[in-house]
Every structure is written in C-alpha cells, then in structure tokens.
Amino acid sequence: MTTPSRSTPSDGHGTLTYGRSLLNRVLVGTPANEDPLTHYAELPARAARFADWPQWAHPAAVRALDEAGVRRPWTHQAEAASIAASGRNVVVSTGTASGKSLGYQLPILTALAVHPRATALYLAPTKALGADQLRSAQELTDSENDLRAIYPCSYDGDTPTEVRQWARANARWIFTNPDMLHVGILRGHERWAPFLRNLRYVVIDECHYYRGVFGSNVALVVRRLRRLCARYGADPVFVLASATTSEPGAAASRLIGAPCEEVVDDGSPHGPRTVALWEPPLLQHVTGENGAPIRRSAGSEASRIMADLVVEGARTVTFVRSRRGAELTALGTQRLLAEVDPDLPERVAAYRAGYLAEDRRELEAALADGTLLGAATTNALELGVDIAGLDAVVVAGFPGTVASFWQQAGRSGRRGEGSLVLLVARDDPLDTYLVHHPAALLDKPVEATVTDPTNPYVLGPQLLCAAMELPLSDDEVRAFGAWDVLTELAEHGLIRRRGHGWFVGAETNPHAALNIRGGIGMQVAIVDGGSGRMLGTSDAAKAPSTVYPGAVHIHQGESFVVDELDLDDGIALVHPENPDWTTSAREVTDIVIEDWLEQSTFGEVTVGLVRVEVSNQVIGYLRKLHSGEIVDAVDLDMPVQRLDTRAVVYTVTPELLMRAGIPPDRFPGSLHAAEHAAIGLLPLVATCDRWDIGGVSTALHRDTGLPTVFVYDGHQGGAGFADRGHAEIVRWLDATREAIDSCECTAGCPSCVQSPKCGNGNHPLDKDGAVLLLTAVLLELRSP
Ligand SMILES: Nc1ncnc2c1ncn2[C@@H]1O[C@H](COP(=O)(O)OP(=O)(O)OP(=O)(O)O)[C@@H](O)[C@H]1O
Numbered sequence: 033m034t035t036p037s038r039s040t041p042s043d044g045h046g047t048l049t050y051g052r053s054l055l056n057r058v059l060v061g062t063p064a065n066e067d068p069l070t071h072y073a074e075l076p077a078r079a080a081r082f083a084d085w086p087q088w089a090h091p092a093a094v095r096a097l098d099e100a101g102v103r104r105p106w107t108h109q110a111e112a113a114s115i116a117a118s119g120r121n122v123v124v125s126t127g128t129a130s131g132k133s134l135g136y137q138l139p140i141l142t143a144l145a146v147h148p149r150a151t152a153l154y155l156a157p158t159k160a161l162g163a164d165q166l167r168s169a170q171e172l173t174d175s176e177n178d179l180r181a182i183y184p185c186s187y188d189g190d191t192p193t194e195v196r197q198w199a200r201a202n203a204r205w206i207f208t209n210p211d212m213l214h215v216g217i218l219r220g221h222e223r224w225a226p227f228l229r230n231l232r233y234v235v236i237d238e239c240h241y242y243r244g245v246f247g248s249n250v251a252l253v254v255r256r257l258r259r260l261c262a263r264y265g266a267d268p269v270f271v272l273a274s275a276t277t278s279e280p281g282a283a284a285s286r287l288i289g290a291p292c293e294e295v296v297d298d299g300s301p302h303g304p305r306t307v308a309l310w311e312p313p314l315l316q317h318v319t320g321e322n323g324a325p326i327r328r329s330a331g332s333e334a335s336r337i338m339a340d341l342v343v344e345g346a347r348t349v350t351f352v353r354s355r356r357g358a359e360l361t362a363l364g365t366q367r368l369l370a371e372v373d374p375d376l377p378e379r380v381a382a383y384r385a386g387y388l389a390e391d392r393r394e395l396e397a398a399l400a401d402g403t404l405l406g407a408a409t410t411n412a413l414e415l416g417v418d419i420a421g422l423d424a425v426v427v428a429g430f431p432g433t434v435a436s437f438w439q440q441a442g443r444s445g446r447r448g449e450g451s452l453v454l455l456v457a458r459d460d461p462l463d464t465y466l467v468h469h470p471a472a473l474l475d476k477p478v479e480a481t482v483t484d485p486t487n488p489y490v491l492g493p494q495l496l497c498a499a500m501e502l503p504l505s506d507d508e509v510r511a512f513g514a515w516d517v518l519t520e521l522a523e524h525g526l527i528r529r530r531g532h533g534w535f536v537g538a539e540t541n542p543h544a545a546l547n548i549r550g551g552i553g554m555q556v557a558i559v560d561g562g563s564g565r566m567l568g569t570s571d572a573a574k575a576p577s578t579v580y581p582g583a584v585h586i587h588q589g590e591s592f593v594v595d596e597l598d599l600d601d602g603i604a605l606v607h608p609e610n611p612d613w614t615t616s617a618r619e620v621t622d623i624v625i626e627d628w629l630e631q632s633t634f635g636e637v638t639v640g641l642v643r644v645e646v647s648n649q650v651i652g653y654l655r656k657l658h659s660g661e662i663v664d665a666v667d668l669d670m671p672v673q674r675l676d677t678r679a680v681v682y683t684v685t686p687e688l689l690m691r692a693g694i695p696p697d698r699f700p701g702s703l704h705a706a707e708h709a710a711i712g713l714l715p716l717v718a719t720c721d722r723w724d725i726g727g728v729s730t731a732l733h734r735d736t737g738l739p740t741v742f743v744y745d746g747h748q749g750g751a752g753f754a755d756r757g758h759a760e761i762v763r764w765l766d767a768t769r770e771a772i773d774s775c776e777c778t779a780g781c782p783s784c785v786q787s788p789k790c791g792n793g794n795h796p797l798d799k800d801g802a803v804l805l806l807t808a809v810l811l812e813l814r815s816p
Pocket of ligand 1: 100101102103104105106109127128129130131132133134
C-alpha cells in the first residue's frame with residue numbers, strides 16, 4: 033500500500049501499469065486545490081494455476097467444458113468439484129469471474145451422465161442469474177450425446193403451465209429460486225417425488241446474498257427440502273458459490289444446516305489492478321444539518337471521473353446506489369463529454385432497464401465491442417454478468433458490503449491486462465472509514481454473512497409449512513430447534529398433535545401466507561393510488577419509518593411520493609413523482625432490557641447481548657437535496673411501534689468517562705455520537721445495511737443504572753446482526769473510533785457522527801467526546 037503523491041505514480045520499476053496511467057489521467061483532471069485521493073494500491077497480476085481433469089470426471093462432461101473454452105480446470109475448481117463428487121458439501125468462495133460455476137457443473141454433468149435417473153437442482157437469488165446459468169448448462173448438455181438427456185430447464189414464476197408439467201416429468205436439472213422451491217416444489221412435493229428421490233446435487237449460487245431475515249427464511253426452506261429428500265430416501269450434496277467473505281464455510285453450514293467444507297484458494301488468473309480510494313472534497317458554500325460541512329456527492333464526482341476515463345478511451349462502468357443516481361451520473365458524464373467531443377456523449381448510457389437477461393447481454397455486447405465506452409448502473413449488473421473487457425470500474429458510494437464491492441470491482445480487467453478500480457466515498461461513516469483504512473477493503477475480509485434460522489418469528493411460519501408438507505415428529509421439531517415455537521403455535525390452535533405427529537388444519541395455507549423475501553409479520557401493501565398498481569409490500573412494523581406520508585419511495589428505480597398510510601387496513605397509497613430531494617424518517621426510540629443472553633465485564637466496561645423491547649416513534653422526516661443540503665424538517669405524529677428483538681450493549685461507569693476527560697455534561701453527546709458512528713460501522717463486520725439496525729444511547733439507563741449504548745436489530749426476533757456485533761465488538765468499536773477520528777471535520781458531520789434518521793435532530797453530538805469514550809472502552813476491553 034502506498035500513500036499517494038499528486039505527481040505521477042510509478043510502480044518503483046519505472047513502468048506504468050495501465051490502471052495507474054488511467055488514475056493519472058483522472059488526477060490531472062482534478063482541480064488543483066483538491067486532493068481527493070486518499071490511497072491507492074497496486075494489486076499484482078496473478079498467474080493461473082491449473083489442475084488436471086479429475087479421474088472421476090465423465091469424458092463427455094470434460095469434452096463439453098473443453099468446447100466451451102475451459103481447456104483445463106483451475107486448482108480451486110478441481111478441488112471444489114472433487115469434494116462434491118466425493119459426497120461432501122462444499123462452498124467455493126473465490127473472486128468474481130473465477131469460474132465458480134465449473135465447481136458444480138463438472139460433478140453434476142458427471143453424475144447425471146453416469147446415472148440415467150439422477151437429478152440436480154440449481155437455486156439462484158435472481159431470475160436473471162438463473163437464466164444465464166441455465167443457458168450455459170443447456171449449451172454444455174446440447175454439445176454432447178451422453179449429456180443430452182439431462183434437459184436442463186427453468187421452473188419459476190414465469191414458466192408456463194405446460195412447460196412446468198414437461199419439466200416435472202423430463203428435466204433432470206431444474207433451475208429455480210428459493211421462492212419457487214418454497215411455494216411451488218415443496219408444497220406439492222408428491223408431484224416431485226421422482227425428482228426428489230433421485231436428487232444428487234443442490235447448487236446454491238451467490239449464497240452470500242442470503243442474509244438477514246431473507247437468509248434465515250432460505251435456511252429453513254433448505255432444511256425443509258433436506259427433510260423431504262430424506263423421506264424419499266435421497267441425501268443430496270450441496271455445492272455453494274459465494275463472493276469472498278469471512279468464514280464462508282461457517283456461513284454455508286448455517287444456511288444448509290449441515291457441515292460444509294470451504295474452498296477459498298483462488299487459482300484463476302487476473303491482470304494487475306490499481307485500486308484507488310477517493311474522498312470528494314467538502315463543499316465551500318453549502319452546509320447541512322446544524323451547519324455541519326458536507327461533501328460533494330459521490331455521483332457528481334463519479335460523472336467527472338467517468339468522463340475523463342471515456343476521453344482516454346477506457347471502457348468504464350460506474351456503479352451507483354440508485355437508478356436515479358445512475359441516470360444522473362450518466363447525464364452528468366454526457367454533459368462533460370459534450371464539451372470535449374460531440375461524438376462522445378452517445379457512447380455513454382445509463383443501465384436502467386429491468387433485470388432482464390437480454391438487456392444485460394445487449395449492454396455486455398456494446399461494452400465488449402467498444403460501441404459503448406461508459407455505463408452508469410445500479411447493482412443490477414453485479415450478479416452474473418460476463419463482461420470481460422472493462423478497463424475501469426468506478427464504485428460511487430460503498431455498495432454496503434465488501435463482498436459486493438469486490439463483485440463490482442471484479443468486473444474490471446480483460447484477462448491478463450491492467451485495470452483501474454476507483455471507490456468514491458459517500459458522505460457516510462463507513463465510506464469515510466474505508467477510504468482512510470484501505471486494509472479493511474484490501475486485506476482478508478472481516479464481514480460475515482449473517483443469518484439466524486432460530487429466530488422464532490421466522491421459525492413459526494416455516495414450521496407450519498413443514499408440518500403441512502409432512503406431519504412433524506417430535507424429533508424433527510427438536511432438530512429445527514423449535515420446541516418453544518411449536519408449543520406457542522399449538523396454544524393458538526395453529527398446529528395439533530395427532531397419533532403420529534404434528535399437523536396443521538387442511539383449511540390453512542401456510543405457504544401462501546409466507547413470503548420469504550417479505551420480512552416478518554403483517555405486511556402493508558404499497559399501491560399507486562392513480563393506477564391501482566401494487567408496487568410491493570413493507571413490514572407493518574417498519575412502515576411508519578419507510579412509507580410515512582410525504583416519504584419518497586423508490587420502486588425499481590422509479591420514484592413515488594406517499595400520500596397516505598393506513599396501518600389498520602395495511603395500505604400505503606403513493607403517486608408517481610420525482611422530487612429533487614430524498615426523505616429520511618426521524619425516530620425517537622426507547623429500549624427496555626428483558627433478558628441478558630450474554631454478559632461479560634472488563635474492568636469498568638460491561639458488554640452484553642440482550643433481548644430487548646424497543647419502542648419506536650416516527651416524529652417527522654427530513655428532506656434533503658441530492659447535494660446533501662437540507663430543505664426542511666417536517667413534523668409527523670405516527671403511532672408507537674414495538675419491536676421484540678436483540679441488541680448488543682455496553683455500559684461504562686461515570687468514573688471511567690471522567691478519567692477519560694469527559695465531564696458529566698458531555699456524557700450525552702459523547703455517547704450519542706459513539707452510537708451513531710457504531711450503527712454506521714456495523715456493516716463492516718456483518719452483512720447488514722445501516723437501515724437494518726438502530727441504536728439508543730443514554731447517560732443513565734434505568735435497567736443498567738449506567739451510561740449505556742445499545743445497537744439493536746431492526747427485525748422482530750433479530751436477524752443475527754446484533755449477535756455478530758457482539759462477537760466482533762473489539763474490531764467493530766475500534767473501526768468506529770477510527771472512523772470518527774479520521775474525519776477531517778471539526779465538530780461532527782454526516783461522514784462521521786451525524787445520522788440521517790436521528791430523532792433528536794443530531795443533537796447533542798460530541799465528536800471529540802466519542803473518540804475519548806471509545807478509546808477508554810477499548811482500553812478496558814483489551815486489558816488482560
Ligand atoms: N478453467 C478455466 N479456463 C478458462 N476459462 C474459464 C475456466 N473456468 C471458467 N472460465 C471462464 O470464466 C468465465 C467466468 O466463469 P463463471 O461465470 O463460472 O465465473 P463465476 O466465478 O461464477 O463468476 P461470478 O463471480 O460472476 O459469479 C466464463 O466465461 C468461463 O467460461
């Protein structure tokens with residue numbers, strides 16, 4: 033790692049990699065009084081490491097793959113495929129475009145060629161990815177006689193009825209998603225009996241995607257699948273593919289509920305990569321809340337950077353967080369290019385179509401043949417694209433997880449050639465931390481994919497589905513870890529014991545009632561009042577903070593404004609509107625500890641994991657221009673919501689704070705600032721979004737009698753985020769301290785301690801006090 037200078041960077045040998053020369057070009061275009069480059073690193077080229085085709089591989093499978101361009105497998109591919117072929121579950125967690133697919137294609141094609149009845153199931157989180165993988169499986173099976181009778185086929189919500197019937201009867205490799213597995217396959221499993229009886233392999237692609245409540249639901253769908261397979265006498269092997277995360281084997285085991293080996297040593301080649309971290313400057317004449325300084329937006333900075341790269345002829349994709357952001361960035365780039373060359377603007381596009389595979393392929397082709405030089409896109413292009421020809425990737429705003437960052441960054445680099453990856457920070461604590469602490473991005477990942485399949489709110493509805501599929505035995509209930517949940521369901525008459533197990537009433541339809549992506553509990557329907565079109569749903573518990581009257585609601589990139597929220601009828605009415613501002617709810621929160629699940633004391637600091645009841649009330653919202661400037665604050669009076677969840681907590685003694693140099697009148701501001709930044713930084717260790725979690729801090733909490741900070745899971749029952757914060761508390765608080773300390777503002781800003789959803793108007797906030805507090809806490813946690 034190198035600290036940059038504004039002179040020409042060189043690699044110490046006098047030669048300039050292509051990525052570096054692109055970075056130079058961007059730096060030359062930067063106004064002289066700005067110094068936004070915080071770090072850059074040269075990631076050296078990596079040569080391919082090849083293995084031989086395994087002995088067990090079927091010759092037809094090898095020939096088909098060879099014809100598709102794979103002359104020999106890379107080491108990690110052979111390793112993963114061989115583990116699977118020997119009957120053990122495996123997760124392959126290697127870089128973008130490292131050929132993870134071969135890890136499952138080879139054992140599946142082999143088993144299905146050798147055993148004429150054997151079947152396989154492939155699960156993808158998005159339909160588009162499933163469609164791409166199906167296409168590639170079809171090409172492989174079409175090319176060889178011995179593979180032709182496999183008939184890979186998709187089976188999802190879009191599959192017509194006649195094709196579904198055909199697929200059930202003939203296809204031996206089904207491509208679907210967890211939603212369809214839940215509601216289409218497991219519910220009517222009798223029709224799938226031959227398929228399930230012969231199931232050899234289950235593929236879970238991009239498995240890091242299954243996190244939080246959705247991940248917990250998928251984990252339980254997989255357990256239901258394994259249970260039914262066992263009844264039919266099958267015991268399929270699971271092959272999972274994941275982006276690079278911390279502890280992929282442990283996360284995969286949690287997801288499938290069985291031991292899973294990991295393969296992480298990537299044998300695929302890539303060219304040298306220059307990674308640059310970029311922090312837009314503070315604006316001179318614009319200020320935000322409480323007069324705090326704000327930075328130029330990542331989107332407008334990215335426009336300028338992409339324009340410079342396009343002028344150089346570099347094929348560039350810029351990843352932006354929202355579709356509107358993607359459009360504005362493309363437009364900004366076009367405007368700048370028009371000043372240089374009237375032919376260049378048309379060679380830049382926003383990728384704004386839906387998630388259709390055809391659109392993606394068109395874009396891939398245009399970028400590959402150079403018709404397009406620049407594209408601004410949302411993360412729609414993140415999964416399952418095969419763009420091999422990008423010279424530069426600009427990531428405008430950290431995409432939330434290190435895994436996503438590398439998925440996006442990994443799109444850069446033609447095989448073997450140099451490329452540039454440039455992360456532009458948004459005005460946010462996590463982005464600030466990362467551009468000042470590159471090791472968190474460039475070294476071994478610390479964030480783990482978090483799920484909690486034992487959450488009773490998730491387990492209850494899943495148990496009803498399992499019982500509907502086949503009556504549950506007492507042992508099975510115990511294996512689900514669900515005895516308490518079952519007892520409660522039985523008390524409510526939702527499940528009954530009969531002679532040989534637990535049943536649900538024939539009149540109930542638990543599958544239809546459970547949307548595995550839909551969150552927990554009652555749902556509020558979001559409806560366009562003009563057209564009557566239903567746009568989606570929101571958890572009833574979250575609706576007051578997401579679809580309150582006046583909220584700007586983005587649905588697949590289109591913008592709507594909420595007119596009315598009726599919690600009794602479970603409906604939010606919206607109309608299409610594209611205002612210049614975004615909105616964020618302001619909430620006040622109270623928290624009561626119900627139970628200490630874990631508690632440890634380190635000198636004058638106590639750390640714990642607690643069950644809590646959180647009361648939340650939305651008291652208004654803030655309107656903010658895209659530049660970061662505040663328009664105004666609007667008051668609202670929404671009902672109080674109660675959340676039964678888990679929190680990570682720490683307490684400190686007043687004496688410790690005073691010894692640290694914080695007088696009592698500064699306790700509230702110091703704790704408050706430390707809490708805000710900690711919320712912003714939790715995604716560093718857990719795959720969550722800051723909107724998945726919340727916090728409370730107080731100079732005197734009635735349950736602890738001490739100055740206390742809580743960070744809680746924003747989902748009923750908890751999704752595992754607080755648990756992860758508790759497990760990694762030192763690393764997390766250390767990063768929090770660093771993020772605050774390294775921010776150049778004087779008294780706190782959105783890049784460090786201000787929170788977009790603070791119900792107290794970000795007041796009081798004591799930036800220096802927070803650093804003193806965290807330093808003292810960490811000293812206690814680390815002392816022997
Ligand atoms: N051993 C190999 N030798 C040469 N090319 C290969 C090899 N294995 C895979 N490829 C090619 O590499 C590209 C990427 O493969 P694949 O899509 O399986 O990667 P991936 O890791 O699943 O990607 P993603 O990160 O997008 O999920 C494909 O074009 C594939 O044909």
